[in-house]
Amino acid sequence: MNCLVFSLSPSPSVFVIVLLLFVQVPSSASNSSLFTDCSNQFVCGDISTGFPFWGAGRPSACGIPELELKCENDIARMSINQVAYRVLEIKHEFKILRIAREDYSAGLCPPQLENSTFNPKVFDPVIGYTNLTFIYGCVVTPIVGIPLPGLFTCKINDTDGQNGYIQGGAAGPGDCYGSVFVPVPFTNSPLIWNVTDLEELLKEGFEVRWKFDSAACEECNRSSGVCGINNVTNQTTCYCPDQSSGSKTCALPGMCLNFS
Structure with a gap:
């Protein structure tokens, strides 16, 4: 066992050390609780994960603020920029999420017209995907013999039979109501313009890559700690059993203090 030994003397430095030890006691107790809570895994259906995610027994100090997960009827869900997604798969080794928009699970007519946008400080796009734009509420008269790609109808502002269509890229609505x-996965197949096939493609979801400094967490985990987020600095921190927080790693086991 490695011990730190101090010899009492008239020097006030010893008393300062003792005072600091007592001051850290509340922090240690709180950190010990976070160590326990953040050691728990988020488990929901086929999804099991830890840092950088939080939710359902893992408090906000256990993960990145934007990566909150919820479990409803054994289905993992999350909200990104006001859009609800189902979490279909988490690939930790590649930091990749596969998610599907909840509002498109029942067809191409979502209740709210919100783009799938992602904070570039938190997410990166994944190679192999491209944007498709769904355009709603158009006055469309297809030219005979030249059908519009992916023509469909939706109720817009309580009015049935409003025309919509699909085009490649991220575009605005133009003269239509919204877009x-x-x-979606990049493909040169014409099936991408088939509404039925496209609905199935949307249910299969798409991938995004989350961003954070994994090196700091790996160092923390090697020291028997648990990685989390400091809610004040918004930086990664290491939670350790019966120790104060704020360091990158946990102290080696067997350390002690002996005053003589």
């Missing part, structure tokens, strides 16, 4: 762009 929504969503990432």
